[in-house]
Amino acid sequence: MSISVKEVSGISEQEADERRKTPDYLDQLEAEAIYIMREVAGQFERPALLFSGGKDSITLVRLAQKAFAPGKIPFPLVHVDTGHNFIEAINYRDELAESLGAKLVVRYVEDTIKAKGLKEQTGKNASRNWLQTFTLLDTIEEFEFDACIGGARRDEEKARAKERIFSFRDEFGQWDPKRQRPELWNLFNGRISKGENVRVFPISNWTELDVWAYLKREKIALPSIYFAHERELILRDGHLLNNTPVIEKDENDQIVTRTVRFRTVGDMTCTAAVESNAATLDEVIAEITVSRISERGETRIDDQQTEAAMEDRKKGGYF
Amino acid sequence: MDLLRFITAGSVDDGKSTLIGRLLYDTKNILADQMEAIERASKSRNVGEIDLALLTDGLRSEREQGITIDVAYKYFQTPSRKFISIDAPGHIQYTRNMVTGASNADLAIILVDARHGVVEQTRRHSLIASMLGIPHVIVAINKMDLIGNSEDGYLQIAQAYKELAEKLNIKDLTIIPVSALNGDNIVDRSENMPWYTGETLLTMLETVNVLKDQNQDDARFAVQYVIRPQTEELHDYRGYAGRIQSGTFKKGDAVKVLPSEQESKIAKIEFGGNEIDSASVLESVTILLEDDIDISRGDSIVSLNNSPVISQDLEAIVCWMDDKKTLKAGNKYVLQHGTSRSRCSVRDIEYQIDINSYEKLDEVESLKLNDVARIVLRTAQPIAYDPYQKNRANGAAILIDETSNVTVGACMIE
Numbered sequence: 001m002s003i004s005v006k007e008v009s010g011i012s013e014q015e016a017d018e019r020r021k022t023p024d025y026l027d028q029l030e031a032e033a034i035y036i037m038r039e040v041a042g043q044f045e046r047p048a049l050l051f052s053g054g055k056d057s058i059t060l061v062r063l064a065q066k067a068f069a070p071g072k073i074p075f076p077l078v079h080v081d082t083g084h085n086f087i088e089a090i091n092y093r094d095e096l097a098e099s100l101g102a103k104l105v106v107r108y109v110e111d112t113i114k115a116k117g118l119k120e121q122t123g124k125n126a127s128r129n130w131l132q133t134f135t136l137l138d139t140i141e142e143f144e145f146d147a148c149i150g151g152a153r154r155d156e157e158k159a160r161a162k163e164r165i166f167s168f169r170d171e172f173g174q175w176d177p178k179r180q181r182p183e184l185w186n187l188f189n190g191r192i193s194k195g196e197n198v199r200v201f202p203i204s205n206w207t208e209l210d211v212w213a214y215l216k217r218e219k220i221a222l223p224s225i226y227f228a229h230e231r232e233l234i235l236r237d238g239h240l241l242n243n244t245p246v247i248e249k250d251e252n253d254q255i256v257t258r259t260v261r262f263r264t265v266g267d268m269t270c271t272a273a274v275e276s277n278a279a280t281l282d283e284v285i286a287e288i289t290v291s292r293i294s295e296r297g298e299t300r301i302d303d304q305q306t307e308a309a310m311e312d313r314k315k316g317g318y319f
Numbered sequence: 320m321d322l323l324r325f326i327t328a329g330s331v332d333d334g335k336s337t338l339i340g341r342l343l344y345d346t347k348n349i350l351a352d353q354m355e356a357i358e359r360a361s362k363s364r365n366v367g368e369i370d371l372a373l374l375t376d377g378l379r380s381e382r383e384q385g386i387t388i389d390v391a392y393k394y395f396q397t398p399s400r401k402f403i404s405i406d407a408p409g410h411i412q413y414t415r416n417m418v419t420g421a422s423n424a425d426l427a428i429i430l431v432d433a434r435h436g437v438v439e440q441t442r443r444h445s446l447i448a449s450m451l452g453i454p455h456v457i458v459a460i461n462k463m464d465l466i467g468n469s470e471d472g473y474l475q476i477a478q479a480y481k482e483l484a485e486k487l488n489i490k491d492l493t494i495i496p497v498s499a500l501n502g503d504n505i506v507d508r509s510e511n512m513p514w515y516t517g518e519t520l521l522t523m524l525e526t527v528n529v530l531k532d533q534n535q536d537d538a539r540f541a542v543q544y545v546i547r548p549q550t551e552e553l554h555d556y557r558g559y560a561g562r563i564q565s566g567t568f569k570k571g572d573a574v575k576v577l578p579s580e581q582e583s584k585i586a587k588i589e590f591g592g593n594e595i596d597s598a599s600v601l602e603s604v605t606i607l608l609e610d611d612i613d614i615s616r617g618d619s620i621v622s623l624n625n626s627p628v629i630s631q632d633l634e635a636i637v638c639w640m641d642d643k644k645t646l647k648a649g650n651k652y653v654l655q656h657g658t659s660r661s662r663c664s665v666r667d668i669e670y671q672i673d674i675n676s677y678e679k680l681d682e683v684e685s686l687k688l689n690d691v692a693r694i695v696l697r698t699a700q701p702i703a704y705d706p707y708q709k710n711r712a713n714g715a716a717i718l719i720d721e722t723s724n725v726t727v728g729a730c731m732i733e
Contacts, residue, residue, distance in 0.1 A: 024320065025320055025321055028322045031601055031603040032603075034603035035543070035562045038543040038544045038560050039543060042543045042616045066591035066592070067560065067603070068560070069589070069591050069592030070556065070589075071546045071553075071556075072548070155394045161392050161393065182419045182640050182717075182726050183726075184418070184419055184715070185423060185715045185717075186423075186712075187655050187657075187715065187716070187717045189725075189726045191653070191719055191724040192724060205392070205403055
């Protein structure tokens, strides 16, 4: 993988010029996201970009590069590591930060659990997903971040469809859907008091397919787990989970070997694989285009617990 | 393939969410698991048929009450266009939410119940669409099946609407008879209304020209951020990052920096670190000038021969959005216009506009939530603006409460 500032647009100048003559939805979405990134840099003292190694945050990094080129990205990349992440995503994260010369801040859920004596979920469906919030809020406090840029999209989930691009959070990190600030035109109001912060979602208006189309257009390398590969998995209730010691197994679980790819890259305990032979970006895009199941519906076990699972997590300070 | 943002206005009773559901369903943009979730929820609520409205109501309290409270965004596409549908609640107590949704829309669909015709809320929604300068308005006369798909019924309502529209500023108006529930004239032409020879709703959405709506004439660029890498190689680099608000900028163009009014020429335009020859409306680029001028966030770069108004005295139509405090003459706020912020004080409330009757109400002491009025503002620093109806991007501003930091007003500068 090589990502240098010079190649930042991923396309030739001639190609770029041609493209500009006919407005394209990807150009429009890109211009909007770059505008939002620059509003963050212009309005806040200590912003951060929340980076997970997933495709959405990889897209954010590319947008930030373009927004501030030829300068460096003027804020650190921050990762809240549950300790249950895919090694491929972690390696990708480290390489990317190094190639960009960007500051990378990693904080571990494991440390928060020890320091605060938090009780982890137990049992076979235990996940650290909820505990991430504690580490995230501590990290925000530690560095006094006033804005955290995240890769959430409104098409992902119905509570997210209601969230602002500049999403105000109180000093406890809580989202109050009934007290959101009106967001008019593209006039984003990032004024806050000390201790409060804003979560900013530059790709709010992108769909899953838009992200894939952009990754392809920009020729951005992705962690290998996004493409078909053979892997040992736990087959549980119709979902294929990575066979890792961090997932507790019982006699109903079957260990199988399948050719799969991951459609989202979250915590291993709640991210399921899909069976697929799609080994290239084009093949992945072709599969998603005809897929009849939404991204989170197919792969995120954490959203399926109740109809308002995401809304409740966000009210509690979740990203 | 380009992007169209449209808002749907109407209450739940008008079948607004059902209409969006229908558009998504008939264009095959609802996925299997989403459909199953809706079926499950419809069953548990005993609504009989599948309730397509459940697709857009995302918050627990909305599902509980069966109403849309906040603006919801839905995304779908057809082979010719990508769509962002902005679903805003229709009730008068949510006027601010509709204004919010309308501020970014290229097109408005206003729903009218065929049984009731043009009613108070039709007037309200139309005023908001007109006030916010939405260039295209489609009036969808819904529930045609409940008036026997009658052409006479349609013509009467269309006539009543046209009379109303004459009092407003609606550039492009289309009136379509539909049934969201049955899918008539939404995506597919209705066999129940052979007398209707116009386009279906989807065809209108797919073909309306939105590029022409952008202001292509007045070159305006608000500086968001100054890029100064300060590396050895790029020691003297000073790039002004921003988005073209209107018009086009080219290399070599003579420009003026506002509010300082210093003149210079464009030395270079860059995108993503690469040089480009020109940049037009809505593009996010970086501009470099030939002269070393002191420029920071909040300043604008405009064409030398075509200047916006520069003034500390503004008149604006305001929609008041604070549910706790009222707007009164003498009150002070922060005015955010483009990337600039300035303190301002309200000199006067000239008149309030009754958003249902369009009457002007004089001698109004204060504005409360959802009130619309024309006000006079005095700003601490000069503002470089264009009238909103001529240039949406450079005529819009928000009022921010200095103590709570909440956005309390939407201003359209006149």
